[in-house]
Amino acid sequence: MMASKEFTLDPGARALLHDLGISVARVLRRAQLPAGLFAHGAVTMTTEEYYRFWEALDAEAADPDLAVRIGRALSVEAFNPPIFAALCSANLRTAADRIAAFKPLIGPVNLDITDDRAGLTIAFHWPEGPTPPPLLVAAELAFWAALARMGTRREVHPTRVTMRRVPQPAPEAASYFGTRIREGGMDALTFSAEDASLPFLTEDESMWNFFAPELRRRLSELEASATTADRVRAALHERLPAGESSINAIAGQLMLSPRTLQRQLQAEDTNYQAVLSDTREKLARRYLADRSLPTSQVAYLLAYDDTNSFYRAFRRWTGLTPEAARNGGHPTPA
Numbered sequence: 279m280m281a282s283k284e285f286t287l288d289p290g291a292r293a294l295l296h297d298l299g300i301s302v303a304r305v306l307r308r309a310q311l312p313a314g315l316f317a318h319g320a321v322t323m324t325t326e327e328y329y330r331f332w333e334a335l336d337a338e339a340a341d342p343d344l345a346v347r348i349g350r351a352l353s354v355e356a357f358n359p360p361i362f363a364a365l366c367s368a369n370l371r372t373a374a375d376r377i378a379a380f381k382p383l384i385g386p387v388n389l390d391i392t393d394d395r396a397g398l399t400i401a402f403h404w405p406e407g408p409t410p411p412p413l414l415v416a417a418e419l420a421f422w423a424a425l426a427r428m429g430t431r432r433e434v435h436p437t438r439v440t441m442r443r444v445p446q447p448a449p450e451a452a453s454y455f456g457t458r459i460r461e462g463g464m465d466a467l468t469f470s471a472e473d474a475s476l477p478f479l480t481e482d483e484s485m486w487n488f489f490a491p492e493l494r495r496r497l498s499e500l501e502a503s504a505t506t507a508d509r510v511r512a513a514l515h516e517r518l519p520a521g522e523s524s525i526n527a528i529a530g531q532l533m534l535s536p537r538t539l540q541r542q543l544q545a546e547d548t549n550y551q552a553v554l555s556d557t558r559e560k561l562a563r564r565y566l567a568d569r570s571l572p573t574s575q576v577a578y579l580l581a582y583d584d585t586n587s588f589y590r591a592f593r594r595w596t597g598l599t600p601e602a603a604r605n606g607g608h609p610t611p612a
Contacts, residue, residue, distance in 0.1 A: 370398065374398060429481075438457060440459070
């Protein structure tokens with residue numbers, strides 16, 4: 279599913295800032311948020327407000343190592359239920375799947391989990407619009423290292439960490455992650471298959487069973503509030519890499535008939551082909567930013583029958599060839 283337009287910021291954020299020696303009042307004032315924001319328990323925020331909060335936090339702290347400090351300060355007491363429940367998992371692999379399912383409840387980001395011989399990769403997909411503050415991205419990455427260490431009680435390090443916008447050099451970042459943050463086509467980190475399988479000493483399946491029903495209920499409410507176009511985009515993110523782009527495949531995943539799906543989209547002043555084209559274009563731009571992906575692979579990930587079909591579509595969207603877009607070129611003649 280797509281990231282929520284509103285989500286819950288747990289009051290534990292206030293305790294975390296206190297532990298970091300950062301004034302909550304000053305951060306809220308900088309972010310132009312109500313002074314009593316945390317006075318009544320859980321806080322509901324929009325993406326714009328959340329980004330302002332993190333930008334203000336970065337400005338108030340003026341510390342290039344703040345993301346690392348956040349990672350080191352995280353504790354079970356500061357977690358809200360979805361993340362606390364992840365510590366009940368058997369290992370990092372299971373925890374990643376659980377957090378990916380419920381992340382839209384607690385932040386404006388979706389997680390894409392890839393588990394193969396190269397290891398466990400956790401990639402972040404942010405909402406359309408303004409780019410997320412670099413501190414927020416770095417702190418999200420730091421969280422995963424912290425979670426792995428809390429669960430296993432070992433000094434687990436990711437094997438690779440990438441950001442689309444690498445922040446100013448942070449002296450402690452390389453030490454904390456065990457590798458430097460590299461510029462890449464997506465915000466992501468990878469753990470070795472061995473580390474992803476290390477048992478969590480915090481595993482507690484009975485506690486997970488206690489949390490899961492409420493989380494599923496809240497997620498169902500969130501999904502019900504999503505537009506049909508949002509749900510189609512989310513389904514396409516899952517099905518396109520498997521080569522499926524037909525309305526029949528997507529309608530089946532959403533448990534709708536193709537006719538009903540098209541009717542619901544028309545009620546939102548769009549149609550299936552428009553949503554498919556828009557989703558492919560945005561994914562194409564994201565994939566092409568990763569220069570390690572050949573154009574043929576990008577075409578495959580977007581479920582095109584051949585590379586030429588992708589070329590024609592990309593020229594139609596942008597006036598550029600994929601290679602020209604990667605090189606910052608100018609539109610080519612039709």
